[in-house]
Amino acid sequence: MRGPAFKIRGDARTTGLPAHGTSAVVFQPRSISAAHDTTLDVLPRAISPKEFLHYQALIYKEAGIWLSEAKTALLTGRLSRRLRTLGLDNFSQYYERVITDDEERQTMVDAITTNETHFFREPAHFRFLEQQVMPFWQASAESGRRSRTIRVWSAGCATGQEAYSLAMMLVDRFPPEQGWSIEILATDISCRALAIAEKGMWDLAKAREIPPHYLRSYMLKGYGQNQGKIKAGPAIRVVRFMHLNLNEAQYPALGHFDLIFCRNVLIYFDLEGRKRVIGRLLKYLAPGAYLFVGHAESLNSIYPSLRCVIPTVYSLGEKPERS
Ligand SMILES: C[S@@+](CC[C@H](N)C(=O)[O-])C[C@H]1O[C@@H](n2cnc3c(N)ncnc32)[C@H](O)[C@@H]1O
Numbered sequence: 001m002r003g004p005a006f007k008i009r010g011d012a013r014t015t016g017l018p019a020h021g022t023s024a025v026v027f028q029p030r031s032i033s034a035a036h037d038t039t040l041d042v043l044p045r046a047i048s049p050k051e052f053l054h055y056q057a058l059i060y061k062e063a064g065i066w067l068s069e070a071k072t073a074l075l076t077g078r079l080s081r082r083l084r085t086l087g088l089d090n091f092s093q094y095y096e097r098v099i100t101d102d103e104e105r106q107t108m109v110d111a112i113t114t115n116e117t118h119f120f121r122e123p124a125h126f127r128f129l130e131q132q133v134m135p136f137w138q139a140s141a142e143s144g145r146r147s148r149t150i151r152v153w154s155a156g157c158a159t160g161q162e163a164y165s166l167a168m169m170l171v172d173r174f175p176p177e178q179g180w181s182i183e184i185l186a187t188d189i190s191c192r193a194l195a196i197a198e199k200g201m202w203d204l205a206k207a208r209e210i211p212p213h214y215l216r217s218y219m220l221k222g223y224g225q226n227q228g229k230i231k232a233g234p235a236i237r238v239v240r241f242m243h244l245n246l247n248e249a250q251y252p253a254l255g256h257f258d259l260i261f262c263r264n265v266l267i268y269f270d271l272e273g274r275k276r277v278i279g280r281l282l283k284y285l286a287p288g289a290y291l292f293v294g295h296a297e298s299l300n301s302i303y304p305s306l307r308c309v310i311p312t313v314y315s316l317g318e319k320p321e322r323s
Contacts, residue, residue: 044076045083051091058099063109063189064247064273078111110192114268117158119209120165122263125292128310129259133290134173137258141180149181150174153257153284155246156265157186160197160232160239161206166261167236168214185254187244198241200232246277256286263312264294275302282306282316290315 047055055075056067067075079094088094098105120126140146150170154163163186174180188194196202201222207215207230218236222229232239244251246265260281266274278291278299285291291306291314293299299306299314306314 044073044080045091047072047076047091051095054095055091058095059109059112060270060273062105062247063113063245064277065112065268066270066273067112075112079108082107082111106191110190113188113190113193115158115188115190115193117161117264119161119206120211121162122295122312124310125261125263125313126165126169128313129169130173133259134170138173148174148179149183150259151255151257151286152182152184152259153254153261154184154186154239155244155260155262155281157188157197157241158190158193159202160186160200160241161202161209162186162261162263163197163239164200164232164236165210166259167232167238168210168218171236171238172214172217182238184239185242185257186239187242187246189243189245189247191243194241194243197239200237200239201226201229202231204228204230206230246280247273251280251284254284256289257284258286258289259292260284260289261292263292264297266297267294271302278303285316288315 049069052069052072052075059065059067076091079091083089083091083094086094086097088097098108137146137150141148152163152166152170154166157163163184167182167184170182170184174182176182186194186197188197204221207219210219218233220231220233222231246262262277262281266277269277274297281291282303290309291299293312293314295312298308298312300308303314306316309315
C-alpha cells in the first residue's frame with residue numbers, strides 16, 4: 001500500500017522543519033550503516049604482508065586509493081566481514097574472488113572507501129559562493145552576460161549531503177520562477193554511497209548541520225515508519241547521480257560546469273594520482289568557473305598555474321568582483 005511516508009507534522013516548528021510538503025514515497029527502513037560497520041561481531045582476520053601488497057596494488061589500480069602499510073588494520077577491519085559472509089578462510093581466497101568477479105570487486109571498493117560527509121561542510125566555501133560568486137552571477141545574468149543555467153559537479157559526492165547543500169543554496173537564490181535552471185551532477189565510485197545519496201534521505205540528527213532557513217524550506221521530516229529521518233523535498237531534486245570512477249583515464253562527455261567540488265577525495269590518492277585527476281577535472285570547468293578541494297588538499301604546489309581564489313578554491317579565469 002502506498003501512503004505518505006513524509007509529511008510535516010504539528011511538531012515541525014519545534015524541529016525547525018517546514019510547514020509544507022508531502023511525499024507519497026514509501027520506503028522500507030533499513031540500517032544504512034550496517035554494510036560499513038566494522039564494529040560488528042567480526043574479528044578482523046589476519047593478513048600476511050604479501051597478501052597486503054596484493055590488495056594495495058589492486059585498490060590503487062582500481063580506484064587510485066593508496067593504502068600505506070599503516071592502513072593494514074583498516075583493510076582487514078573493513079573486509080573481514082565480507083570474508084565471513086562468503087565463507088572464505090583467508091585474504092588470498094578473497095583476492096582470487098575479487099580479481100575474477102566484477103560485482104565482488106565493487107563490493108570491496110564500497111567497503112574500502114570512506115564516505116564520511118556533512119551538509120554545508122567547510123563553511124568558508126559556502127560563504128565564498130554566497131558573498132562573491134552568486135552576486136556576480138546574478139549581476140551577469142541581469143546584464144545578459146551569462147545564461148540563467150548553473151551547472152555543478154560534486155565529484156566524490158559520498159551520500160549526497162554536499163550536492164544537496166549546493167542544491168538548497170542555489171535553488172534558494174536562483175529560483176526557477178525567475179528563469180533559472182540548476183543542474184547538479186553528483187558522482188562517486190561507491191555504489192553503496194550512491195544508493196543512499198539517490199534516496200536523498202538521512203538521519204534526523206543530520207538536520208542540525210543545515211541552516212534553519214534551508215531546513216524549513218527544502219527538507220521534509222519523516223514520520224511513522226520514517227520517524228527519525230529527513231528527506232530532500234521536491235524543490236531540490238535537481239541532483240542527478242552517476243557512478244563515476246575518477247581514476248579512469250577518461251570520463252564521459254558531461255559538458256562544462258560552473259562549479260566542481262572534489263573535496264576530501266584526493267587525500268586518499270598519491271601525488272601522481274591527484275595530478276591526473278585534477279588535470280582531467282580542469283577540462284570540465286566552464287570559463288570563469290571554480291574548482292573546490294578539501295581543506296587538506298591544497299593544489300598550490302601540484303598545479304601552480306591554477307589561480308588560488310581563496311584557500312582551496314581555484315580558478316582558471318577572472319576573479320569575480322566583490323559586489
Ligand atoms: C570522504 S568522502 C567526501 C565526500 C564529500 N565530497 C565531502 O567532502 O564531504 C570521499 C568520497 O570519495 C569517493 N571516492 C574515492 N575514490 C574515488 C574514485 N576513484 N572515484 C570516485 N569517487 C571516489 C569515496 O567513495 C567517498 O564517497
